[in-house]
Amino acid sequence: MNAEIRPMRTPAEQGLSGELKNLPLTGDARVRALREAAAQAFNDNGLPHRRVEEWKYTDLRTLMREALPISSPAQSAQVEAHARLLIDTGARRLVVANGALVPELSDLADLEPGLSIAPLGTALAAGGDLVARLGTLEPGRYDAALALNTALAADGVVIAVAAGAVIERPVHVAHVFSGKAAASFARNLVVLGEGAGLTYAESFEGPEGVAYQVNSATEFVVADEASLDVVRMQEDGASALHLSTLLFEVGKGVKLNAFGFASGAAVARTSLYARLDGADSAVAFNGAILLKDRQHADSTLFVDHRTTGCESRELFKHVLDDSSRGVFQGKIVVRQPAQKTDGRMMSRALLLGDDAEMDNKPELEIFADDVACGHGATCGAIDDDLLFYLRARGIPLKEAQSLLVQAFVGEAIETVANDELRDALVARAEAWLKARA
Amino acid sequence: MAMLDIDNLHAKIEGEDGKEILKGLSLKVNPGEVHAIMGPNGSGKSTLSYILAGKEDYEVTEGSVTLDGEDLLEMAIDERAAKGVFLAFQYPIEVPGVATMTFLRSALNAQRKKRGEEEISTPDFLRLVKDKAAGLGISQDMLKRGVNVGFSGGEKKRAEILQMAVLEPKIAILDETDSGLDIDALKIVSEGVNALRSPERGMIVITHYQRLLNHIVPDFVHVMHKGRIVRSGGKELALELEANGYAEYQQDAA
Numbered sequence: 001m002n003a004e005i006r007p008m009r010t011p012a013e014q015g016l017s018g019e020l021k022n023l024p025l026t027g028d029a030r031v032r033a034l035r036e037a038a039a040q041a042f043n044d045n046g047l048p049h050r051r052v053e054e055w056k057y058t059d060l061r062t063l064m065r066e067a068l069p070i071s072s073p074a075q076s077a078q079v080e081a082h083a084r085l086l087i088d089t090g091a092r093r094l095v096v097a098n099g100a101l102v103p104e105l106s107d108l109a110d111l112e113p114g115l116s117i118a119p120l121g122t123a124l125a126a127g128g129d130l131v132a133r134l135g136t137l138e139p140g141r142y143d144a145a146l147a148l149n150t151a152l153a154a155d156g157v158v159i160a161v162a163a164g165a166v167i168e169r170p171v172h173v174a175h176v177f178s179g180k181a182a183a184s185f186a187r188n189l190v191v192l193g194e195g196a197g198l199t200y201a202e203s204f205e206g207p208e209g210v211a212y213q214v215n216s217a218t219e220f221v222v223a224d225e226a227s228l229d230v231v232r233m234q235e236d237g238a239s240a241l242h243l244s245t246l247l248f249e250v251g252k253g254v255k256l257n258a259f260g261f262a263s264g265a266a267v268a269r270t271s272l273y274a275r276l277d278g279a280d281s282a283v284a285f286n287g288a289i290l291l292k293d294r295q296h297a298d299s300t301l302f303v304d305h306r307t308t309g310c311e312s313r314e315l316f317k318h319v320l321d322d323s324s325r326g327v328f329q330g331k332i333v334v335r336q337p338a339q340k341t342d343g344r345m346m347s348r349a350l351l352l353g354d355d356a357e358m359d360n361k362p363e364l365e366i367f368a369d370d371v372a373c374g375h376g377a378t379c380g381a382i383d384d385d386l387l388f389y390l391r392a393r394g395i396p397l398k399e400a401q402s403l404l405v406q407a408f409v410g411e412a413i414e415t416v417a418n419d420e421l422r423d424a425l426v427a428r429a430e431a432w433l434k435a436r437a
Numbered sequence: 438m439a440m441l442d443i444d445n446l447h448a449k450i451e452g453e454d455g456k457e458i459l460k461g462l463s464l465k466v467n468p469g470e471v472h473a474i475m476g477p478n479g480s481g482k483s484t485l486s487y488i489l490a491g492k493e494d495y496e497v498t499e500g501s502v503t504l505d506g507e508d509l510l511e512m513a514i515d516e517r518a519a520k521g522v523f524l525a526f527q528y529p530i531e532v533p534g535v536a537t538m539t540f541l542r543s544a545l546n547a548q549r550k551k552r553g554e555e556e557i558s559t560p561d562f563l564r565l566v567k568d569k570a571a572g573l574g575i576s577q578d579m580l581k582r583g584v585n586v587g588f589s590g591g592e593k594k595r596a597e598i599l600q601m602a603v604l605e606p607k608i609a610i611l612d613e614t615d616s617g618l619d620i621d622a623l624k625i626v627s628e629g630v631n632a633l634r635s636p637e638r639g640m641i642v643i644t645h646y647q648r649l650l651n652h653i654v655p656d657f658v659h660v661m662h663k664g665r666i667v668r669s670g671g672k673e674l675a676l677e678l679e680a681n682g683y684a685e686y687q688q689d690a691a
Contacts, residue, residue, distance in 0.1 A: 392515075394547045396547060408534065
C-alpha cells in the first residue's frame with residue numbers, strides 16, 4: 001500500500017487555504033473553474049520547499065511565515081504620495097494599488113488608436129474574446145505563486161494593442177502597496193496583435209518596515225511579427241515578500257526584449273516562463289539585481305524553444321552586498337523541432353559583502369541536433385587590479401567601487417531601448433550605490 | 438630637500454615568506470629633473486613604481502619615501518594621486534563600461550576635491566581633454582569607449598599619457614612606457630611626455646632599453662640591479678649600457 005506522505009501544513013498554508021475558500025466572484029464559468037483548479041492545486045501541493053527543485057534556493061515554505069489577510073482598497077491620497085517610481089519617464093501611468101486599478105490616479109484619457117486598457121475586474125465582468133485569453137498561458141508545472149494568483153487575484157490591468165498598431169508612448173503599470181501589512185494579488189494581461197508594438201513597464205513599491213506581501217502575475221500574448229519591450233522595477237519595501245510571475249506566449253518573427261531591475265523586498269521571487277511557439281523570433285530576458293543586508297532575490301527563467309530559428313538571450317547581473325543572497329535559475333529547453341535555435345545565457349555576480357551568496361543554476365535541455373546554445377556563470381569580488389588602477393588616478397575607494405559596479409550593471413541596463421526608462425534605471429542604480437557609500 | 442626622496446627603501450612581497458625585492462634603494466628627484474632607471478628584468482624596477490603608487494601587494498620593511506617632506510608611504514593610493522603622484526602603467530588595464538571621459542573627469546574632480554579646489558566645469562573639462570587628446574592622436578571615439586577597451590598596445594600607452602596630461606602630476610613614473618610600441622607609436626608617446634616636461638615636474642622613466650631615452654632625454658641615468666641602484670650617471674650612461682649590456686652588473690652580483 002502506498003501511503004501519500006504529506007508534510008504538516010504550516011500556519012501560512014493553513015491561512016492561505018482559508019482564503020481560498022472565498023474565491024473572487026468575478027469572471028465567467030471558465031474563469032471560475034480556473035480559480036477552483038488553482039485553489040485545489042494549492043491545497044494539494046502547498047507552498048514549495050527546498051526539496052522542490054525549482055524552489056531549491058528559495059524555500060518559500062520557510063520564508064513565508066504567515067498568510068496575511070487580503071488587502072482592502074487603498075486610499076488614493078496615500079497611494080498618490082507613495083507612487084514615485086518611473087514618474088518622470090513620460091509613460092502613460094496606470095496605478096494599481098493593493099491589487100486594484102485606481103482609475104482616478106490612472107491616465108486613461110486619449111488612448112492612442114489601437115490601444116485599449118481596462119481594469120481586469122471590469123473586463124472579466126463584461127467577458128469577451130480578450131479575457132478569454134486569461135489563464136491560457138501555463139507554466140507546464142505546478143507553480144504555487146501563480147496558483148495563488150490565479151485563484152485570488154480579482155483585479156489588475158488588461159492591455160490590448162490591435163494588429164498593426166505601434167504605440168510609441170510606454171504604458172506603465174505602477175503597483176503600489178499602502179496601509180497595514182496584508183496580501184495583495186494583481187493579475188495583468190497584455191495582448192499584442194499581429195505586427196503590434198508596445199513598451200510595457202511595471203513597477204512595484206510600498207512602505208518600508210511593513211511586512212506586506214505582493215503577488216503579481218502578468219500574461220503576455222504576443223502575436224506574429226509583434227514587438228514588445230518589457231521593463232520592470234521591483235522596489236518593494238525592505239520587509240516585503242514579493243512574488244511575481246511573467247508568462248509569455250510568443251508567435252513568429254517577434255521581437256521581445258524584457259528587462260528587470262530589482263533592489264527591493266526582503267524576499268523576492270520572479271518566475272518567468274516563455275514559450276516560443278513561432279519561428280524566427282528574437283527574445284531577450286535581462287536583469288540587474290542589487291541587494292544588501294539580508295535581502296534574498298530569486299530569478300527563475302524557463303525558456304521553451306518549440307520551433308525553428310529562434311534566438312534567446314539572457315544576461316543577469318547581481319550585485320550582492322552585506323549578507324544578501326541572489327539566485328539565478330535559468331532553464332533553456334530546445335525541443336526536437338526547434339532546429340537552428342540560438343540560445344545564450346549568462347549570469348554574472350559581483351559579491352561586495354563578505355557574507356553574500358550567489359546561487360547559479362543554469363540548465364540546458366536540448367533535443368534538437370542543429371543548435372547553438374551556451375551558458376556561463378561567474379561570481380567574484382571587484383577586481384583588485386581595476387580598483388588599484390582607478391585609485392591610482394585619485395578616485396577614492398568607495399567612488400571607484402561605485403564606478404565599477406555601475407559599469408557592471410550598466411551592461412545589462414543598456415539593453416533597455418527606451419531612453420527615459422533606461423535613464424530612470426541608471427539613476428536608480430546610482431541612488432542604490434550612493435546610499436551604500 | 439628633494440621633491441621626492443627615497444631613502445634606503447627595503448620592500449618585500451606581502452606575506453610570511455614574501456621575497457625581498459627592494460634592498461636599500463635610494464633616489465632623490467628634484468623638480469624639473471628626469472631620471473631614467475634602467476636594469477635587467479627582475480631587478481625590481483616595476484616593484485618600485487608600484488610601491489610609489491601604493492599597490493597593496495608589497496610591504497615596506499625599512500627606509501622611507503617622502504614627497505615634499507610628507508611621508509608618502511602613509512598615504513592611501515588615491516591620496517598619493519591627489520598629492521601629485523602619477524604612475525603610467527606598463528600594462529594599462531581595461532575598464533569595461535567606464536567611458537574614458539567619465540574616468541578622466543572622476544579622477545580630475547576627485548583630486549581637485551581632495552586638494553580643496555573647485556570641480557572643473559563641463560565646458561572647461563571638454564576643452565582641456567580635446568586639446569590634449571588631439572596632440573596624442575586620440576580620437577573622440579576612443580574617449581567615448583570604455584577605458585582602454587579594445588585599444589591597441591600603442592593606443593593604451595597614448596591614453597596613459599593623456600591621463601597624465603589632464604591630471605598634471607608633480608611626479609610622473611613611467612613604467613616601461615616603451616614596451617610594445619613600434620617606432621611611430623614611440624615617437625608620439627615620447628613627444629607627449631616631452632611636452633609635459635616642466636620645471637615644476639619630476640619624472641622617473643623606467644625602461645629596459647636605451648631606445649626610449651633617445652626620445653626622452655634624461656638628466657640622470659641609474660642602473661638598478663637586485664633591488665638597489667648600483668650605478669648612477671648622466672645620459673651617456675645609457676649609451677654605455679646599450680653597448681655593453683647588463684652583463685657587467687649581473688657578473689658582479691654572481
